[in-house]
Every structure is written in C-alpha cells, then in structure tokens.
Amino acid sequence: MKHIRSISEIGKAGVLAIVERAKQMSEINSRPVPKVPALRGKTVVSLFLEDSTRTRLSFETAAKRLSAETMNFSVSTSSVNKGESLRDTIETISDMGVDAFVVRHKSSGIPWQIEQWTDASIINAGDGAHQHPTQALVDCFTVSEAFGVDSFEGLTISIVGDIRHSRVARSNVEAFAMLGAKVIIVAPSTLLPPDVGHWPVTISNDIDDVIGTTDILYMLRLQSERMDQGLIPNLSEYGNRFGLTEKRVSQLPLNARIMHPGPMNRGVEMQVDPSHLSQSLIHRQVANGVSVRMAVLFTALTLNDDRDHAIQGLSKEAAQ
Amino acid sequence: MSVVFRGGNIVTNEGVVHADLVVQGGQISGIGSGLAAKEVVDISGLTVFPGFVDLHAHLREPGREDTETIETGSRAGAKGGYTAVIAMPNTNPAQDNVPTIEFVRLQGQRAGLLEVIPSGCITMGREGKALAPMAELAKVGVKLFTDDGSGVQDPLLMRRAMEYSKELNVVLGQHCEVSSLTQGAVMHECGCSSDLGVPGWPSIAEELMVHRDIELARLTGARIHFLHLSTAGSVELVRQAKLDGLPVTAEVTPHHLSLTAELLRGFDATFKVNPPLRTISDIDALKAGVLDGTIDAIATDHAPHARRDKELPLDQAPPGMLGLETALGVTCAALDLDPLAIAQVMSVAPARIAGIVDRQGNLPRVGVAANLCFVDLNATWMINPETMASKSTNTPFVGRQLRGKVVHTMFNGDLVVRDGEALK
Numbered sequence A: 001m002k003h004i005r006s007i008s009e010i011g012k013a014g015v016l017a018i019v020e021r022a023k024q025m026s027e028i029n030s031r032p033v034p035k036v037p038a039l040r041g042k043t044v045v046s047l048f049l050e051d052s053t054r055t056r057l058s059f060e061t062a063a064k065r066l067s068a069e070t071m072n073f074s075v076s077t078s079s080v081n082k083g084e085s086l087r088d089t090i091e092t093i094s095d096m097g098v099d100a101f102v103v104r105h106k107s108s109g110i111p112w113q114i115e116q117w118t119d120a121s122i123i124n125a126g127d128g129a130h131q132h133p134t135q136a137l138v139d140c141f142t143v144s145e146a147f148g149v150d151s152f153e154g155l156t157i158s159i160v161g162d163i164r165h166s167r168v169a170r171s172n173v174e175a176f177a178m179l180g181a182k183v184i185i186v187a188p189s190t191l192l193p194p195d196v197g198h199w200p201v202t203i204s205n206d207i208d209d210v211i212g213t214t215d216i217l218y219m220l221r222l223q224s225e226r227m228d229q230g231l232i233p234n235l236s237e238y239g240n241r242f243g244l245t246e247k248r249v250s251q252l253p254l255n256a257r258i259m260h261p262g263p264m265n266r267g268v269e270m271q272v273d274p275s276h277l278s279q280s281l282i283h284r285q286v287a288n289g290v291s292v293r294m295a296v297l298f299t300a301l302t303l304n305d306d307r308d309h310a311i312q313g314l315s316k317e318a319a320q
Numbered sequence B: 001m002s003v004v005f006r007g008g009n010i011v012t013n014e015g016v017v018h019a020d021l022v023v024q025g026g027q028i029s030g031i032g033s034g035l036a037a038k039e040v041v042d043i044s045g046l047t048v049f050p051g052f053v054d055l056h057a058h059l060r061e062p063g064r065e066d067t068e069t070i071e072t073g074s075r076a077g078a079k080g081g082y083t084a085v086i087a088m089p090n091t092n093p094a095q096d097n098v099p100t101i102e103f104v105r106l107q108g109q110r111a112g113l114l115e116v117i118p119s120g121c122i123t124m125g126r127e128g129k130a131l132a133p134m135a136e137l138a139k140v141g142v143k144l145f146t147d148d149g150s151g152v153q154d155p156l157l158m159r160r161a162m163e164y165s166k167e168l169n170v171v172l173g174q175h176c177e178v179s180s181l182t183q184g185a186v187m188h189e190c191g192c193s194s195d196l197g198v199p200g201w202p203s204i205a206e207e208l209m210v211h212r213d214i215e216l217a218r219l220t221g222a223r224i225h226f227l228h229l230s231t232a233g234s235v236e237l238v239r240q241a242k243l244d245g246l247p248v249t250a251e252v253t254p255h256h257l258s259l260t261a262e263l264l265r266g267f268d269a270t271f272k273v274n275p276p277l278r279t280i281s282d283i284d285a286l287k288a289g290v291l292d293g294t295i296d297a298i299a300t301d302h303a304p305h306a307r308r309d310k311e312l313p314l315d316q317a318p319p320g321m322l323g324l325e326t327a328l329g330v331t332c333a334a335l336d337l338d339p340l341a342i343a344q345v346m347s348v349a350p351a352r353i354a355g356i357v358d359r360q361g362n363l364p365r366v367g368v369a370a371n372l373c374f375v376d377l378n379a380t381w382m383i384n385p386e387t388m389a390s391k392s393t394n395t396p397f398v399g400r401q402l403r404g405k406v407v408h409t410m411f412n413g414d415l416v417v418r419d420g421e422a423l424k
C-alpha cells in the first residue's frame, strides 16, 4: 500500500493488517532500546501546514524507531507561507530524494492533490474535515487491545460531538463500521453533516438515549468557534446536552469504555476529569499512537522492497 | 468580394433547407440553388446556423490578462461558433464606468473576431451597496446589467435597481446566491460534500434569490434574466413565473447540463464552479427546462483561471471553468436538439435577451448581417487543452466525447475561423 490517505482506500484487510502489524511494533516499543533498522535509508518528511505537535511528534518518533531519516517542515519554517505554492514545495522536497510525506493540512483533499507532484508515499496526518486515518487506526488498535477482539461485531460505539467538522469522526465511522461495530453518531443537527443517509451509522440527537447501550463512548473536541458560527447557542448549553458528566458516566454499562482523540476541552465535552475514570482509554490512545504510526510507515515504505528482508529488519535487536 | 457556401443545410425560418448561401458586403445576399460568387467554399454535410451569442463570458481583461485577454477569449469564442459575447463586468476595474465599458468594446473591435458586448455592473464595484450609474452606461450601449460573480444581496437595493432598469429599458442579470448560506462553500451540499468534509452550497441558496427576484419582477414589472440556473427547484420557479406572464428569462450552462458533484471526489479544482455542479435529478430538470422553453438560452459562464490558482487547495481555488470552445459539443452530447432548437438556445434567444437582434441572432435570410457558423452536427470529438485558443486550460471536458463541431465561423462577412482554425 503506497499511500495511507483514507480508511476506504486502506480497506478492511488493510486496516486489519496494520492493526496486526502495530502489535509487533508495540512489542518493539517495550524493549529497552526500542529501535530497529527496518526503514534504514528511507527518508520521511513531515509537512505540517497546520499545527499539531502531538501528531507530528508521534510520527517522528515512529520514523526514528524504524531508523528512517526524518525531515521536518512546519508552518513556521515552510516557504508555503512565503508565496511559494504547495506544488513548488512538494516538488522541491521530492527532488531532495524523499520516500514519504507525512502531511497535515487544514484543507480537505491535499493528500490527493499532491500525489501528482511526487513519487513519494503520502501519509495523511489529517486533511481538513475529511480524513485522519492514522487516528482511526490507533483507535481500532486501542479498542482491539481493550476488548481483546479483532472483530468489533457486537460492539456499539457512540461518537459524540462535532461530527460535521471532524476528520476523526469520518475516519472512525468508516473504520469501526468496517470491523463490524454498530456506530451511532450523536450531535445536535447543526453539528451533523447534511445528507449522510448513506453512512453506516445510526443518528441521534440525544446522548442520554444511547448512553445505556453504548460499549464505547467516543467524545469529540468541541471548538469554541462553533458558537461564533451560530452552530450552537453557547458552550454551557452544549456541555449540558452533550458533555460527559458524572451522571452520564454512571449510566454507562459496566464494561463500557471512554475515548477521546485529544486535545480535550475540559468543562465542555469533558465535564469530568478523565484521569479519575477507570473506563478511560485516553492514555492508551496516546501510547498506541507511536506503534500504529510505525506500522503505517512500515506498510507504506516497504511496498516495493523485498518484504522478507524488511520484516527481518523488524526483528533485529537494535539498529547498528 | 463575394463568397458562396455551396451545398449546406441552412437553418431558416422555413426550416432546414439544402441550398447555397452567398455573402457579399458583410450581408447575406442570396440563398438558393446554383448560386455563384468569386470564392467558393464547399460546405456539404455542414449545417449553417446564425452565429452563436454567449450571454455570459468572463474575458478577464482588464485585470487578469495572465489568464485571458479579450483577444484570446474572442478567439476561443470564434472557434466555438460565437459571433457575439457578453463580457461579464467582474473585471478590475469593474465595468461600472464608461471608460472601462468603452475599453472592453474597443479591445473587442481590435481583436475583430466577434462582437464583444460589455455588460455593466448593477452596483458600484459589484459591492452591493450603491447603484452604478446605469443610465450613463445605458447611454453608451449597455443593455444587460449584472453583478455576476455575486448576487445583489440586499432586497431593497435590488428593488431599486429593478425600478430604475425598467425606465431605462435594460435587463438585469442575477447571479442567484444568498451568500450567507454559502459561506466557504466548495461544492454542492450533498452526501458527497459531507463525505469530503467541505462546506456545501445548498440548492436553497439559489432558489431563495430566484424566488425573491421573481416576486420583485412581479412588483416592479422589470425584466430579470437569471444567470446559470443550476437546480431543479429554480427551473420550477421560473416555469411558474412564465406561466404567470412575468418578464423573466433564464440561462443554463453546458456544464450544469452534463456534470455532477460526484466529480469533486478526486479533489480536482477543475470541477469547482459557482454555482456548483449538482445532481443527476437537477440535470434532468434543467434539460427538461431547455426542451420546454422554461430555460431560454445556453450560456457558457466561460471562466478562465491560471493553473497555479486551480492548483490551490480545493477550498481556496477559484471557481469557474472554460466553456466557449466546447459549448456546442457539450450541449449536443447532453441534449438531443434539432437544428432549429440549437439555433434558438445558442443564438436567437440570447440575442433577444441581450437586445442585439438588429445584428445578431437572426436565422439566415437575405439582407441580414453575415454572422454565421457552419457546424458538422455529426462529428464526435474530444477537446485537447493544449490546442485551445483560450489562454487558460481549465476545461472539465478532457476525455469526454463531444458531439457537433464548429468548422467555420463568419463574423460580419469575414471568415474568422476556417476548418476549425482561427484565421487571426
């Protein structure tokens, strides 16, 4: 798989394979020296044209643990802001000889647009409100780990919040449904995307209707600008209707779990301190980020290589 | 100097007649059999139409001569069979003043490939705040006023514009878009825009303004022309308004008759246009509107853009696509029209709406200006952006089979396109 751009492109077999590979990576990460030579000689460029220190660090750590060279173009250092076009930037960096771009951009579709300007692999680290496939892969891995299952058949996952503007929601709806979960999206109508009858979800406007039957409550961040855009009256009304409160936590089924892709908006969608919640998988999501991104980079960058040789690289104790 | 076009099928008031056609002194001087002249052009197999009239083209001069000039746009138009093109006013400076209007017209005359007819702004700078000096512009020949690029948002100002336009006997062209409903919009609001995570441009944003302006036309009696209608609901509103006897007309673009929003799935800004590409059911309604006369004219909304602008992220790339060179081929591929219907929507009706029937949009007959195009209606062909006359290449029709090809175009008695090639 050359590019990792959307869950639908990756497909069910691809999602399962990456989750499986991530288990191997997590074993490597538990070693005293968590580094293998699997991607030695490969160069990974992170091109983050929208700030996200967390995701960028997660990718760069993953690349380093696989012994890839890393280059970093961020908003501040990039010439994209100095009138150079994205095409110029991509072509210039490609000329330096790179194997993969890890791209984050505030506009939907960038990973598809830049494909025509480079031969390198493209890893989507979030494009507009479109897709964030590595977050969805992290979440699938985390659910799989927490529930000890590969298939999500029989699990009900409720994704609560600003679905309309969320790339995480779009990727996760597809990935969770692909693995067999029943997915419910929960939001006021103003924060739901229009005409999504074809999505594999049930739609609800009331968190209290679904909380008692939810196995995984997936909370999304609510940005305060949604109030300025007139999509919600104010943050406290939103928090009261859709936030995670002590009362709602108590209504969750016994073995239910709580997830959040971060960063959290305390006092809005999270009215409880998640560190006090035994049900929280939020730390596991962060911890699994590096393993899954190692699996993603490995999958994308060993496409044309001798697979067996590459997989041997994973088993070496450490990079020389 | 006289020329006889021998053995064509001429679209006349009496139907399509197989005959020779002689042009002399810039006029049609004879239609019949066995006619002779100094020069002979064999047009067997070709159909002779009145030169097409485009109600809606962005020629980008003055202001964005890097993307199109009046000369290159005229050449594109001539290759598409056009002998008159209404130049939209969203130039820089905007066409809200006499010198700019005169400049655009003069540049058209210099190019000499077709008649470039400047439209005028409804409001100063197309800002929707104060009326442009419409009487002054009308005095120098402007007959169609529009703020195209945007619609006139304020209903009071639109009412005033209508009242004022009526006494000047000019027509207002509305770009129907309630802009507060289309903030940041990238494409048609639908399941596809939701999948792609981009803000949608809902049909209602067009239909509300169509409805408002129909009611303002009812109130004021002013003539209103709806630019580039794109939704089934708009067609129905106009159909009803015409049944009510209101002085409304409407146009549709070839791209809205043939392309859908699904094309945006590849994030290619070539397919970004305003109003956006919509759904199959909208296309069906627009086609029905053309066939039953609800929609009067096909207009291109020819909108050249620089490659580097179209390579911007989809949400930042400017909307618009080329249309002049492909209009006939796309329309005939999308719609089964007989030659008279083609003449009607491509030439006769637009000339009437633009108020230029003294010299354009007349079915061939002795004594009318020789503005003609000669079309191979059976030709199927594909567009090659590399050989287009336009200075830009943002055509969405690459790889699509088109039907009906313009072979020659004659403007005021001069052949300006021959065998598909511009002669100047």
Ligand SMILES: [Zn+2]
Residues within 6 Å of the ligand: B148, B149, B150, B175, B227, B228, B274, B275
């Ligand atoms: Zn317009």
Ligand SMILES: [Zn+2]
Residues within 6 Å of the ligand: B056, B058, B088, B148, B149, B301
């Ligand atoms: Zn236009």
